[in-house]
Amino acid sequence: MQKEKNLGLGSVIATGVGLIVATSCLLSIGQGASAIGTPFIISMTLACIFNILTALSICELNALMPNLTGGMAQFTLACCGPLITIVTNVGGFLCCQVILGSSEAAMFGNTLSQVLSAIPLPGSAYSICLVLILCLFNLRGVDMFAKIQNIVAYTLIASLIVMGILGYIKINPSAVIQQPAVLSAKAKDIFSLLGLSFFLFIGVEFIVPISSEVKNARKIVPLGMVLSLVIILAMQILITLGFKNYTSWEELSKSTIPHVLYGSALLGKAGTVWMSIVSLLAVVSTVNTIMFGIPQLCYGMAKIDLLPKFFMKKNSKNCPYIGLLLVTLALSVINASGLSSSEKLVFLINTGCVFWIFCYVMLHIDVIILRIRMPNAPRTFKLPLGILVPLIGIVGNLYMIWNIAPDSSNRLIIFAIFAGVSALLAAYAFIWVRIKMKRPLFKALAIKEVMAMDTDLYQIRHYPLLAKKLNIQASPDIEPVNAETNTGTRPELKLI
Secondary structure, three states: OOOOOOHHHHHHHHHHHHHHHHHHHHHHHHHHHHHHHHHHHHHHHHHHHHHHHHHHHHHHHHHHHHHHHOOOOOHHHHHOOOOHHHHHHHHHHHHHHHHHHHHHHHHHHHHHHHOOOOOOHHHHHHHHHHHHHHHHHHHHHOOOOOOOOHHHHHHHHHHHHHHHHHHHOOOOOHHOOOOOEEOOOHHHHHHHHHHHHHHHOOOOHHHHHHHEEEHHHHHHHHHHHHHHHHHHHOOOOHHHHHHHOOOHHHHHOOOOOHHHHHHHHHHHHHHHHHHHHHHHHHHHHHHHHHHHHHHHHHHHHHHHOOOOHHOOOOOOOOHHHHHHHHHHHHHHHHHOOOOOHHHHHHHHHHHHHHHHHHHHHHHHHHHHHHHHOOOOOOOOOOOOOHHHHHHHHHHHHHHHHOOOOOOOOOHHHHHHHHHHHHHHHHHHHHHHHHHHOOOOOOOOHHHHHHHHHOOHHHHHHHHHHHHHHOOOEEOOOOOOOOOOOOOOOOOOOEOO
């Protein structure tokens, strides 16, 4: 019997909003708005459009290769081969999420250190405590925030929309400040903030894993992705207009928690408490999602031989613990270095964005390759206008990379970090693909092979000793397929 699909448009939007919106996004809004004023709205709108194009490309890829566990890796593996897949996905998703997760944890510490100013602890101490606590919960297989993820997301969005509207209509006239709305309307300055604006919308691809549970996914998933991005854009526009009326651009540029600064100016102590509670919940939810998601991505990539098989090891609570411990260590070390100033946090965010944007470029390229290679393959969702949409997306994403930071010196440092990490990943990928996988570096795998590699059955047949060690077994009440006669029932596999 076919499993009933229970998720509708509301759940899809909640997933998109919940994974995209984070308190570090509010820092980015503050930094962008303080640089050029309300024209930052134009930068955000353009970045939103480019992210919508990426979301649509991802929908077409998912229509060809649905329900896979290794994130976006399978798409590129079927288009560009293992070397490029390892570089883009390990750099674009794994490294990037570690970097951005660190900035989220840092903002958690900054918020607590300000709210609890009477306690003489640095913000990094709170950040590391958060990371360690979430690690312990995930090791026990208890994702304590999963059930409230959507509630937190909608609460955050609703609160920010209300706060933005209150600031725009000047609900507290006595606290309104007089300052120019436009600091710069030059096209060069607006376009230079596209990279920073891009961060406000990344993560919509995490809607894809739930597509198998969505009613009428062909229409609902693309629509939900687009609506998620548009709703977030509307919230950000309102917040920017509220910033203009209640927070000076200079103070905004220096603040690591601009939303709390704005809430205090708008509603006093009540605004401070309101924004602090909501933002802390959002940080916990976001960091927890990252700490849960990265081990799962590593697990999925290990299944298709792109990472070492030890990432598939799980503890008694079914947690892929090696990936979790590694991400916990990385987040703790980065936060121990001291991420207290807005300049450091913005630099960290921009660095992570370059990796993520480059991965989006590869997803657009994947669409073009499969359009050329398999033009007549059935797709439940297909982009209009042929390859024009992914081509526009590629140009826009590359432009955002080139303008990732307004300051040229910071931009060069970010590019150097991106090049250095990519070179290290390429060296690892070269050795891994040639020696371990024993495959050509740039030869794409057939789609049916990639999808087969993602199954437990593939692990049992090709890595029997490892499958036994990991307790991957076929159900005993299922008759196995006879390889010679091709009779019998396909085993239903489970991880015990």
